[in-house]
Amino acid sequence: MTGLAPSARVDGAFAAGRVHRVAVPGGDLVAEVAGTGPAIILLHGWTLDRRQWRGQAPLADRFTLVAVDRRGFGESTAPADLADEPADVARVAAALGLARYHLVGLSQGGKVALAHAATRPAGLARMVVIGAPIDAEIPVPPETVPAAAMAALARAGKLAEMRQLWLAHPLTAGRPEVRAAMAAMLVRYDGRDLVTPGRPLTVTLDDVRRITVKATALAGADDTPWRRAVVDALGEAGLATGLIRGGGHLAPLDAPAATNAAIMAALA
Numbered sequence: 001m002t003g004l005a006p007s008a009r010v011d012g013a014f015a016a017g018r019v020h021r022v023a024v025p026g027g028d029l030v031a032e033v034a035g036t037g038p039a040i041i042l043l044h045g046w047t048l049d050r051r052q053w054r055g056q057a058p059l060a061d062r063f064t065l066v067a068v069d070r071r072g073f074g075e076s077t078a079p080a081d082l083a084d085e086p087a088d089v090a091r092v093a094a095a096l097g098l099a100r101y102h103l104v105g106l107s108q109g110g111k112v113a114l115a116h117a118a119t120r121p122a123g124l125a126r127m128v129v130i131g132a133p134i135d136a137e138i139p140v141p142p143e144t145v146p147a148a149a150m151a152a153l154a155r156a157g158k159l160a161e162m163r164q165l166w167l168a169h170p171l172t173a174g175r176p177e178v179r180a181a182m183a184a185m186l187v188r189y190d191g192r193d194l195v196t197p198g199r200p201l202t203v204t205l206d207d208v209r210r211i212t213v214k215a216t217a218l219a220g221a222d223d224t225p226w227r228r229a230v231v232d233a234l235g236e237a238g239l240a241t242g243l244i245r246g247g248g249h250l251a252p253l254d255a256p257a258a259t260n261a262a263i264m265a266a267l268a
Contacts, residue, residue, distance in 0.1 A: 013042075013050045013067040014057050022095040024088055027077035030069040031092050035060025038125070039101040040267070041089060042067045043109030045131075045250070047166060047189045049074030051181070052106065055256025059263065066101070068092055070109065072193035081198030082108075086116035093123055102267050104128045106252060107171075111203050117215060118207040127215040128266045130259070131227045131249050132234075135202045140229040143171060147194060154191025162191055170224065174254040181253055208237040216240040216266035220247025220255065240266065 014034035021028040044052040050067035072080030105113030110132025153162035163186040217234035221243040235241035247255035
């Protein structure tokens with residue numbers, strides 16, 4: 001069952017954001033809407049929430065921004081289930097009455113975006129992924145994510161230690177103000193997707209080749225070698241590609257102006 005209900009204004013992504021709760025299987029998702037024009041649904045990265053997109057607020061002058069707290073994150077109550085997240089995109093679009101929409105996802109949110117686009121939804125116009133992972137043999141070793149150690153800490157109730165472990169990882173590196181924003185988002189992250197992970201989501205290059213809309217794969221120029229190699233692989237599978245100057249893995253946070261320019265170019 002899907003539906004839409006208003007929610008009280010909370011600490012969110014945009015100063016003038018309108019916050020809604022979208023009913024989905026298992027609970028609800030928080031969707032924050034700001035701006036006017038063609039809609040962009042924004043999917044944040046792992047351990048983050050919709051506040052990740054604060055640097056994209058200037059895009060609200062040209063687009064309707066829809067920043068979503070994904071399952072298991074932020075203020076959404078729906079349990080973690082990566083396999084159901086591509087369908088959640090369609091549920092959010094339907095609840096908000098978006099007949100056409102663009103889709104932008106960072107990291108794990110980018111993987112969800114790729115999977116959603118591969119289903120060839122009628123409403124999807126264009127798509128951008130930033131630092132997205134895929135399930136494919138890449139001639140560069142992937143970075144190691146301490147998910148098992150973080151899960152053990154979450155199960156033990158040692159959330160402060162779990163958050164500090166993640167803040168020490170190269171994928172979360174950035175300027176001091178970026179790390180401060182990351183730390184603020186991690187206060188809402190309780191590791192529930194690690195303790196009760198739900199089903200996994202697999203996205204292969206064959207899935208990517210089924211994408212028929214105009215799609216662009218980006219990464220920060222200073223992202224990890226594996227994430228940049230994934231961009232190359234996505235380019236070979238048919239996506240447009242590019243690097244965001246001055247950006248690391250969290251390019252929307254540490255290089256917002258360059259990220260916004262890249263998004264606008266991809267959606268033009």
